[in-house]
Amino acid sequence: MAENREKTYVADVDRSIYDIRDAEHDAYRMESGLTPEIVDKLSKEKGDPVWMQQFRLQSLQIYNELRLPDWGPSLEGLDIDHIATYVRPNTKMQNDWANVPQDIKDTFERLGIPQAERKSLAGVGAQYDSELVYHNVRDEVAAEGVVYTDMESALKGEYADMVRKYFMKLVTPRDHKFAALHGAVWSGGSFVYVPKGVHLSIPLQSYFRLNAKGAGQFEHTLIIVDEGASLHFIEGCSAPKYNVANLHAGCVELYVKKNAKLRYSTIENWSKNMYNLNTKRALVEEGGTIEWVSGSFGSHVGCLYPMSILKGDDSRMEFTGVTFAGAGQDLDTGAKVVHVGKNTSSYMNTRSISKSGGVSTFRSSVVVEKSAKGAKSAVSCQSLMLDSESRSDTIPAMDIKTRDAAVGHEARIGAISNDAVFYLMSRGMSEEDARALIVSGFADNVSKELPLEYAVEMNNLIRLEMKGSIG
Amino acid sequence: MEKTIYVNRPASRTWNRLGVNEAAVRWDTDAETLLSNERFTAVSGKNAPLRIEAADGGAAYGRRVYTVTAEAGAELTVFEVCTAAQPLAAELRLTAAEGAHLRVVQLLNPAQGAVLRHELSAQLAEHAKLDLISLQLGDGAVYADHQISLAGDGAALRADLGYLARRSDTADIDLTVEQLGKSTVSEIHASGALMERAKKVFRGTIDFKRGSAGSVGSENETVLLLGEDAENKTVPVILCAEENVEGSHGATIGELDADTLFYFASRGIDRAAAEAILARAAVERLARMAEDEAFSARALGALAQVLCTKEERE
Numbered sequence: 001m002a003e004n005r006e007k008t009y010v011a012d013v014d015r016s017i018y019d020i021r022d023a024e025h026d027a028y029r030m031e032s033g034l035t036p037e038i039v040d041k042l043s044k045e046k047g048d049p050v051w052m053q054q055f056r057l058q059s060l061q062i063y064n065e066l067r068l069p070d071w072g073p074s075l076e077g078l079d080i081d082h083i084a085t086y087v088r089p090n091t092k093m094q095n096d097w098a099n100v101p102q103d104i105k106d107t108f109e110r111l112g113i114p115q116a117e118r119k120s121l122a123g124v125g126a127q128y129d130s131e132l133v134y135h136n137v138r139d140e141v142a143a144e145g146v147v148y149t150d151m152e153s154a155l156k157g158e159y160a161d162m163v164r165k166y167f168m169k170l171v172t173p174r175d176h177k178f179a180a181l182h183g184a185v186w187s188g189g190s191f192v193y194v195p196k197g198v199h200l201s202i203p204l205q206s207y208f209r210l211n212a213k214g215a216g217q218f219e220h221t222l223i224i225v226d227e228g229a230s231l232h233f234i235e236g237c238s239a240p241k242y243n244v245a246n247l248h249a250g251c252v253e254l255y256v257k258k259n260a261k262l263r264y265s266t267i268e269n270w271s272k273n274m275y276n277l278n279t280k281r282a283l284v285e286e287g288g289t290i291e292w293v294s295g296s297f298g299s300h301v302g303c304l305y306p307m308s309i310l311k312g313d314d315s316r317m318e319f320t321g322v323t324f325a326g327a328g329q330d331l332d333t334g335a336k337v338v339h340v341g342k343n344t345s346s347y348m349n350t351r352s353i354s355k356s357g358g359v360s361t362f363r364s365s366v367v368v369e370k371s372a373k374g375a376k377s378a379v380s381c382q383s384l385m386l387d388s389e390s391r392s393d394t395i396p397a398m399d400i401k402t403r404d405a406a407v408g409h410e411a412r413i414g415a416i417s418n419d420a421v422f423y424l425m426s427r428g429m430s431e432e433d434a435r436a437l438i439v440s441g442f443a444d445n446v447s448k449e450l451p452l453e454y455a456v457e458m459n460n461l462i463r464l465e466m467k468g469s470i471g
Numbered sequence: 472m473e474k475t476i477y478v479n480r481p482a483s484r485t486w487n488r489l490g491v492n493e494a495a496v497r498w499d500t501d502a503e504t505l506l507s508n509e510r511f512t513a514v515s516g517k518n519a520p521l522r523i524e525a526a527d528g529g530a531a532y533g534r535r536v537y538t539v540t541a542e543a544g545a546e547l548t549v550f551e552v553c554t555a556a557q558p559l560a561a562e563l564r565l566t567a568a569e570g571a572h573l574r575v576v577q578l579l580n581p582a583q584g585a586v587l588r589h590e591l592s593a594q595l596a597e598h599a600k601l602d603l604i605s606l607q608l609g610d611g612a613v614y615a616d617h618q619i620s621l622a623g624d625g626a627a628l629r630a631d632l633g634y635l636a637r638r639s640d641t642a643d644i645d646l647t648v649e650q651l652g653k654s655t656v657s658e659i660h661a662s663g664a665l666m667e668r669a670k671k672v673f674r675g676t677i678d679f680k681r682g683s684a685g686s687v688g689s690e691n692e693t694v695l696l697l698g699e700d701a702e703n704k705t706v707p708v709i710l711c712a713e714e715n716v717e718g719s720h721g722a723t724i725g726e727l728d729a730d731t732l733f734y735f736a737s738r739g740i741d742r743a744a745a746e747a748i749l750a751r752a753a754v755e756r757l758a759r760m761a762e763d764e765a766f767s768a769r770a771l772g773a774l775a776q777v778l779c780t781k782e783e784r785e
Binding site (some may be wrong): 336367370397399406407 | 483484485486487489490491492679681684694696697698699700701702703704705706707708709710711712713714715716717718719720721722723724725726728
């Protein structure tokens with residue numbers, strides 16, 4: 001009875017928990033394509049304020065002006081004319097799972113979200129296609145002044161001014177073509193505000209599920225952690241597999257104020273027909289800390305490089321990531337950091353694994369501006385090739401504009417040690433289990449940074465991916 | 472008429488805003504003239520050193536091409552000195568047959584304000600070996616593109632690249648080694664110092680092709696930033712399409728660390744003197760590795776010219 005298992009055991013079941021497709025009972029599905037008429041219709045459908053209607057149309061104009069990137073994985077299979085940019089599920093947002101339609105609720109139950117909420121989360125947002133179907137935050141957390149709500153409510157409610165002040169200011173539509181697309185058709189996502197000095201001891205989580213075939217998901221996450229406050233935010237995502245392309249072009253904007261701390265964890269498990277072109281960025285003020293923990297397992301093509309701008313003196317960032325590219329996957333992942341303030345520091349620690357023809361690319365950029373006196377940066381990336389059908393590339397770049405900086409980089413690519421496999425087999429393990437164990441150990445930089453339930457899920461995802469890797 | 476051309480394009484591209492996907496050079500392609508096209512062959516066994524002097528000959532946008540073929544079992548050292556007061560393009564094409572061993576010792580030394588483009592290409596057959604020592608010193612802009620193919624099983628490359636750039640010099644280096652054969656080895660060491668407003672880009676790519684099982688590639692760079700306005704860009708890339716290989720790279724960029732400064736200070740050497748010593752050290756080490764008095768003298772002379780003050784120069 002997979003449905004009744006606790007989240008800790010989710011990964012013991014097979015991949016079917018992610019691949020289950022619900023019948024599409026959409027209340028509304030926008031026609032495929034991207035035109036001013038479609039964007040205008042979407043905006044009206046969502047009841048946007050006037051400034052947002054204009055923002056969407058300006059973003060569309062920018063989208064049409066910008067070219068596709070001339071680097072990175074091929075996006076040839078992605079045709080925006082065949083993507084439905086807005087699919088509204090047949091329910092309003094609820095704050096009680098009992099009121100969520102049964103099929104949608106069942107899907108989230110299988111994914112372990114309500115169970116995790118009861119056990120270890122301060123609040124949960126669950127998005128299904130283009131809209132949130134559930135959003136709730138614990139009373140004691142709300143009582144501390146923490147705001148955790150859906151973006152649409154924030155846009156129109158008492159936080160409207162704050163949303164307008166921060167929305168797509170960090171990632172502007174001019175940033176790249178898919179940021180412009182996001183600006184034009186965004187829908188859903190979460191708004192979080194943690195007041196000064198408030199420390200959340202347990203995480204908030206948003207889960208994004210894309211059920212509709214040939215659709216896009218464009219949720220916007222805006223988090224502001226005010227001075228001296230701290231937050232752990234977890235993001236999960238998955239979708240059933242279809243034989244046509246789906247697109248995810250979300251946007252995450254994080255504002256970490258003076259002496260605040262934010263950890264942003266992601267376990268990404270999109271289906272293998274997904275183009276995951278997500279943009280994430282954090283602006284960190286004096287003494288602030290941003291920590292990214294990222295596990296990328298799904299998607300057909302992924303381009304994901306969370307960026308941190310260390311604006312304030314003594315601010316810091318840490319990025320810990322693992323990427324597993326299997327058959328039919330081209331995952332281009334990594335991180336970017338810009339040091340602006342004095343005595344800022346950054347550390348990237350990544351692992352990537354490729355298998356069965358998968359392509360894994362680690363891409364990074366470290367920029368140390370002239371003003372960043374005393375900056376320190378270290379990048380460490382390791383890649384594991386599990387067969388010669390696959391590819392593993394490492395493409396880091398460093399641009400250092402001040403002499404008063406210390407920047408280090410190291411990378412390593414190799415295969416599983418036969419000696420290690422032999423050692424484990426000599427103690428009774430099968431070769432498949434031995435190799436899976438070694439790969440799990442290789443990725444422990446990420447798993448040990450995650451809450452236990454998520455670490456278990458990640459390790460089981462690795463085990464699933466490793467199934468049938470021998471012979 | 473001069474127009475912008477793009478050189479030093481690496482095997483893989485990344486974010487354009489970093490400005491590392493190519494180097495833009497002002498060049499008059501229409502005015503480019505072939506000044507020389509010389510061919511040399513090294514026969515099996517030890518050969519006398521080959522000395523190449525590539526100068527602009529007073530012509531702007533001249534091109535000189537040198538083709539060196541090392542037959543099976545040949546051993547040859549090529550000393551190549553490129554000097555330019557006018558825009559100059561030099562090309563060195565190397566082919567090493569089975570078991571041949573080529574040493575290329577190179578000084579790229581443009582005069583103040585001059586542009587020097589250099590292209591080195593090498594094809595190495597089974598168990599052939601290339602040792603490359605390349606020094607970039609001068610007051611102008613150097614664009615060096617090294618494309619090395621380890622095609623044969625057991626082929627090997629060791630590259631030692633050194634540079635010292637000062638004032639508003641530009642050092643733009645691309646080195647790509649394709650490892651195609653089985654059990655090939657590449658080892659790339661780059662080091663140098665940037666003073667004043669100097670700018671440097673180093674793109675080093677180790678490209679393990681499918682079938683290069685048992686190959687090893689390593690790359691490291693140490694950059695000493697000594698100028699307040701100096702800028703360093705480093706792009707150490709590994710591309711890998713073969714499971715059974717080992718690739719690694721590392722880079723260290725910054726000013727002298729506290730321990731090193733303390734070491735010098737405890738011997739009565741202040742920061743400025745310590746920086747000058749270490750800026751010279753990378754170049755002097757490579758000049759000594761040339762094991763040739765005439766070449767070392769040229770390299771050290773060029774080094775002195777770079778390090779001299781404006782008054783001394785005049």
